[in-house]
Amino acid sequence: MITDILLIALAYLIGSVSSAVIVCKLLQLEDPRTQGSRNPGATNVLRLFGKKAAIPTLIGDMLKGAVPVVIGHSLNSPDMVLACIGLAAFSGHLFPVFFNFKGGKGVATLIGVLLGTYWILGLAFIGTWLLMAVIFRYSSLSGLTAAAMTPVYIALLLESSWNTPFDSEWLIISTLLMTILLFWRHTSNIKKLLSGEEDKIGAAK
DSSP: OHHHHHHHHHHHHHHTSOHHHHHHHHTTOOOGGGSTTOOOSHHHHHHHHOHHHHHHHHHHHHHHHHHHHHHHHHTTOOHHHHHHHHHHHHHHHHSOGGGTTOOOOOHHHHHHHHHHHOHHHHHHHHHHHHHHHHHHOOHHHHHHHHHHHHHHHHHHHHHSSSOOSOOSSHHHHHHHHHHHHHHHHTHHHHHHHHHTOOOOTTOOO
């Protein structure tokens, strides 16, 4: 029990580390929270400073989600605890204790959580994101669609004959919660999408 609580707390602390802020400081760039969309995430960093800063930011945000879950797997944590670990890491990214609880929007960290839980789920998310990005050219719409589809993918895996590393509905519950939070953090993007004001991928700074 104590180990489980410590793992969940550690996941939140890892999630609270801002990859965008750290990468931009290391590269001697301005704080992404003061420019553009003011979101400390890979998309804003890409628009502001290019791939050199965006790629390590993206990788860092994904690792924040994946590493705590992988640690939980290695310690044979039960499904409920694994689900809580993933949710804690994701929540840390959105509400980081080290940055006044003002964090990113969670797409990359959710991908990391899914990859750490079961790599097929992560690839399904990435595949959905890429398909939507190619068709519509909106990063936010791609992330929202992929997140909305993820509980469906999990349910299909649970009903399939595949030998998955999980066998309960706890992951669906935690993923639904993460999806709701992700949609909430994308409220401004949704409004822009509906009004036709959302920036497309590759748009000028």
